[in-house]
Amino acid sequence: MTEAEALALIHKAADEVTPGASEKLTMESHLQNDEIFDSLDLMNFMFELEHLYGEKIEQVTEDFDDYRVSTLVGFMNKG
Secondary structure, X not given: OOHHHHHHHHHHHHHHHOXXXXXXXXXXXXXXXXXXXXXHHHHHHHHHHHHHHOOOOOOOOOOOOOOEHHHHHHHHOOO
16 A cells, blocks of 8 residues: 555545544644544544454554554555
8 A cells, every 4th residue: 555545545434434534634644633523433433444454453452552543544555
């Protein structure tokens, strides 16, 4: 998956959880610290993102807290 494809999936997942949320996203956005999502919405976002991506993002564990868009894109960028 390219960086552009990963970013598109993140935008789609964000809008599934909160319509219009993708308009607030940049590569530097932190999904929780920048108050794009609260903790419940963030959990729903990750569920939706992994569903769209088609696999679990193994680096995101219960101790993970670096919810920057660029970090998630990096995990998904395989090409």
